[in-house]
Amino acid sequence: MVEETPDNVEDAGYGIGAASRRLGVPAPTLRTWNLRYGLGPSRRTPGGHRRYDAADLRRLTEMKRLIATGLAPAEAARLALALPPPPPAATPEPTEETPADAPETGAPPTGTPATGTPATGTPATGTPPTGVSEAGPRRPPTAALARAALVLDSHQVSGLVEETLARHGVVWTWERLLLPVFDAICRRQDDTGAGIDVEHLLSDRVQAALQRRARDVPPHEGRPVLLACAEDEQHSLPVHALAAALGEVGVQTRVLGARTPYAALAHAMRRLGPVVVFVWSQQAITGDTAPLAALPRLRPACRIVIGGLGWQGEPPPGVVRVSTLPEAVARITATLA
The missing domain is CATH 1.10.1660.10 (Multidrug-efflux Transporter Regulator; Chain: A; Domain 2)
Structure with a gap:
């Protein structure tokens, strides 16, 4: 059962x-x-x-x-x-679209500090990304998605993820729906030792949905943003989430994916001449910042941005660290501007 x-x-x-x-x-x-x-x-x-x-x-x-x-x-x-508690977030007035017991729309999930970027995935101008409904926020279908994943119903998982992406955009879906469900599945693994199949099915369906949104960006002139995981880092889903979130605001990306050797990343940088390179590390074992200093210095200049809790110590000079998906989107789009 x-x-x-x-x-x-x-x-x-x-x-x-x-x-x-x-x-x-x-x-x-x-x-x-x-x-x-x-x-x-x-x-x-x-x-x-x-x-x-x-x-x-x-x-x-x-x-x-x-x-x-x-x-x-x-x-x-x-x-x-001695860390003081965070200030309470403002609670919106209940409406027909926002039930009184709905979660606060501005609160990112545990462990992701709040930033000035809207949690709905909108760019700084406040204009909703292409294909995202302007309807008010609603409770994310976390229980329904978790149940569908637990019974390995890939069709239902895909439908719930696609529907939420279409309604709220990538950032809102990632922070309000996907991260909480993945955390629940991982807690179940800790308690029972089971659930790796559930995690893999959910990851596969989420990655497919995110890749479709990233591919929606029409090709255009200009330098792309290059996204990769650190060498030996196998957790690539956050990189695909960033590619999809950038795609919503019209940013072209190239995704190298999991376990990208730094030599391969350097080669891709020289070939593509990206305006920004983003590198993800989730595990401490992959978070050595020293290889970042050896990445090529391009002309025109290329900004190096890193994300993930795996990174250890201070990054090399000129390398920017971000803590959340909204912060990564904001930093990259600001560099492009």
């Missing part, structure tokens, strides 16, 4: 495996931070399992950031534990 999936997939919190993947911090390190500094999960399930909630992840993200700046772990933990 398939487990029921709650409407809000973040209600149960995050197991240590899911928190590790989300933060890019190894699970043994999280256990050490809990034992030594008290930076541990603060929630318990009815069955007695400990879970990290949104506030825990926020403190751990700050801990990781402070250590990356060179601060001693004990001092970083002291500052992370």
Whole structure:
């Protein structure tokens, strides 16, 4: 029998495996931070399992950031534990399109700091991307998508993803629907050891939908944006999400995908002369920033942007780090402008 999936997939919190993947911090390190500094999960399930909630992840993200700046772990933990809570987001007045109990439209998911870019995937001008409905925000179909994935209903998964993309655009769908459902599936893997097939089917259908939107950009003159994963980084779905989000605002991209050797990336840079190169690292083992300094310096100049929680330490001079999909879109479109 398939487990029921709650409407809000973040209600149960995050197991240590899911928190590790989300933060890019190894699970043994999280256990050490809990034992030594008290930076541990603060929630318990009815069955007695400990879970990290949104506030825990926020403190751990700050801990990781402070250590990356060179601060001693004990001092970083002291500052992370003293981190003030974020200001409450403004709640829109309920309307017929927005139920009173609907999630706040401006709040990105746990672990993705808010930016000045609208969460609907719109460019800075406020004009909706091509093909995106101007109707007001609605509750994302997280429970329906999770149930369809759990029973391996690829047709239903594709339909829900395509419908939400068409209505709300890539950024809204990624942050409000896809990330929460993937987190729920990963938590189920942590608890039961099962669900890899579910994750793979969902990833396949999401990637197919995102690639279709990225291909909708008509070819035009101008330098493209080059997107790739770091060498040995196999998690490429965020790169496809960025390509699709850029496609909505008319930006041409070239996607090299997973596990791109830096030599191959350098070769592609010389051949294409991109205006921006984006490199994704999700796991700490792929997040060495040193090879970025050896990428070719092009003329005209090329901006290097990196994203993902895998990156360790400060990036080389001139390399820009972004934290969220909206921030990546905003940074790249600003460079193009």
